[in-house]
Amino acid sequence: MARDDAGRTTAEIEANIVRTRTQLADTLDELAMRVHPSTVAAQLRAKVLATVEQKVGRVYVAASRGVEQLRAEFVDESGAPRAERIVPAALVGAGVVLLVASARKRRRK
16 A cells, blocks of 8 residues: 555545545535525625614614603602693693694685
């Protein structure tokens, strides 16, 4: 049996070549899958969805905080309505509705 300078036989060298070719083929298959348009699109879609979900979560938290702050203005700690704040706000709201209604009525004439 012939041996090379490193002391390997021809069969060992051939087995090493086969093993290297198999590893190279596996690596090329993996690279082809990574750069395939459907894989890239799926990764991009997942990234966009994660970003959107994160932004929506932040908006939800901010809106919830705003609602709680607004609620605190019109309800005391025990949950009872604060008439001294509700009545003026209701009157202002009614005034705005009347102004809008009268403006629409004038436009129609």
